[in-house]
Structures are given as C-alpha cells and as structure tokens.
Amino acid sequence: MDMRELLREAYPSYGPDWDAAIEAGVDVSLLEENLLLTPTERLEQLQRMTELYEALRPHAEQQDDETS
Incomplete structure (x- = not known):
C-alpha cells in the first residue's frame, strides 16, 4: 500500500x-x-x-549576506 492510499484511508475527503x-x-x-x-x-x-x-546555513553564506 503506498502513501496516497494510506492517506485516503486515514483522512476523510x-x-x-x-x-x-x-x-x-x-x-x-x-x-x-x-x-x-x-x-x-x-x-x-x-x-x-x-x-x-539560520543555525544550519553555511557560515560562508552568512558572511556574504552580512557584507551586502
């Protein structure tokens, strides 16, 4: 049974x-x-x-944003 079938069974239309x-x-x-x-x-x-x-963004990307 795929995810769509499970969702159709679990939730009403x-x-x-x-x-x-x-x-x-x-x-x-x-x-x-x-x-x-x-x-x-x-x-x-x-x-x-x-x-x-914000915590997971790469450090270099954060520095680029700060200098803009």
Whole structure:
C-alpha cells in the first residue's frame, strides 16, 4: 500500500481539492496537525524553524549576506 492510499484511508475527503492534493503527493497529515495549532502556536513554530534554518546555513553564506 503506498502513501496516497494510506492517506485516503486515514483522512476523510474534504472535496476535490483535498483529493487532488493527496494525488499530487501532499502529506495532508501535516496540514491536519498544523490546523490543530492556535495562530500563536503556528507563529512560534515558524520562529523555531527560522532559527533552525539560520543555525544550519553555511557560515560562508552568512558572511556574504552580512557584507551586502
């Protein structure tokens, strides 16, 4: 059983756009999880991801940005 079939079984259809997203390979479980968060929790999550991205960027790339 592939991921699309598992998602179709686990999540009800919310209409043709939802079904098309699953067919396109979108992991709708992540959408469902994020919709359970409050707007504040979503912003906090975004902030943490931004901080992680900045921490993982190559050092040379950070220096290029600082001199621009």
